[in-house]
Amino acid sequence: MPITVVKQLPAIEKLAEENIFVMDTKRAETQDIRPLQILIVNLMPTKEATETQILRALSNTPLQLEITLLYTASHKAANTTKEYLQTFYRTFDAIKENYFDGMIITGAPVELMPFEEVNYWEELTGIMEWSKSHVYSTLYICWGAQAGMYYHFGIDKETLPTKLFGVFENKVNNTRPMLLRGMDEVFYMPHSRHTTVPIERIREQKELEILAESEETGAAVVRSLDNKHIFVFGHAEYDRDTLQKEYERDVALGLDIEVPKNYYPNDDPRRDPIVRWRSTGTLLFTNWLNYYVYQETPYIIEQIKKMKDKVSHSCGQ
Structure with a gap:
């Protein structure tokens, strides 16, 4: 939570430079x-596994959250009753008809298909279009x-x-x-x-900033400059054994799959995985949640559309 201090206290500016969030009493x-x-x-x-992972990640905050789970009606679920x-x-x-402070869109095992061939693509694009006026900030995984x-x-x-499969090192480009x-550097x-999104194409977009990347993963974390779109190309929410289950599944199916990199000690699947990504x-x-949702979203949630329109207009000037 932010530190609340008297307005115009000299320390505010210094702490802000150190990326410590301070709120003056007037705002509080x-x-x-x-x-x-x-x-x-x-x-x-x-x-069930995915919702548990995400809810666990969201629980590490004192903020009170009301969660709504959504599935695509245009797709028949094969693994969920x-x-x-x-x-x-x-x-x-x-x-x-509702408004949401934040939205999370998960991954999906359809990456080798063109987007337009995914059977729920039309529904998903409808949700993303709707989010422009009904959601304050979206996190994509x-x-x-x-x-x-x-x-x-x-x-x-x-x-x-080849499949990018394992636990990879990423370098922070901008700590601001x-x-x-x-986060560590x-x-x-x-x-x-x-699949991957070409990092050169992302760099060409003036509305986007690559916050973290590596030679192996390409772009890892990207934000839009208005913080309304946060793109995480990995799976920071994964459990200890998620990659192991994927690996064992593919081995059982006879697929040509390599051992996930940097996951087992010495890349030996007979040993227990090392968790390096929990923090x-x-x-x-x-x-x-704190800085891009709670601190920015309007208290009267129906005002989200008005606020987003105002931000879009000012960014275009």
Whole structure:
């Protein structure tokens, strides 16, 4: 939570330079607190495992969150029962009149397909278009990040020569944005994907900033300059055994799959994996919630559209 001090205290400027968030008393007095409305668009077939991972990452904050889980009605879930979806999830038609402070769009195992051939692409683009006026800030994960980059900024994905599979080192380019507050200059994050978004194309977009990258992963964390779109191309929310389960599944299917890099000690799958990304996941999710959602979203949630229109207009000047 922010530190609250008397307005114009000289230390405020110094602390701000050190990326420490300070709120003066005048601003604090005008702040009302209400639960944040967070929408999770879960595109993964293993819905229960994915929702557990994300909810765990979101729980490391004192903020009160009200979570709405959404599934795409245009896709028939093969690994989740209809009863489970009807009990715990909602469809876009059921929530499209509502407003949300934040939205998370997960990855999906459809990356080798052109976006337009994904059977729920039309529904997903409808959700992303709707979010422009009904969601304050969106966090996109893995394929969700690729889909958001393509829809909002016109940058298509490319197929990699081999699957990017393992836990990879990423270097922070800019420590100023609050999203990376508290992060080490080099951090680890799991990746599991056959495609990538060309980093040169991202650099060409004046509305985007690459916050972290590496030679192996390409762009790892990207933000739009208005902080309304946060793209994370890895899986900071993964459990200890997620990559192991993927590896064992592919081996059992007889697929040509390499041992996930930097995951097992000495890359030996007979040994227990080493978790190197837990703090990264905690910081990414909590910083996004605190600085890009809680500190910015309007108290009267229906004013989101008006605020986003104002920001878009000022950014265009």
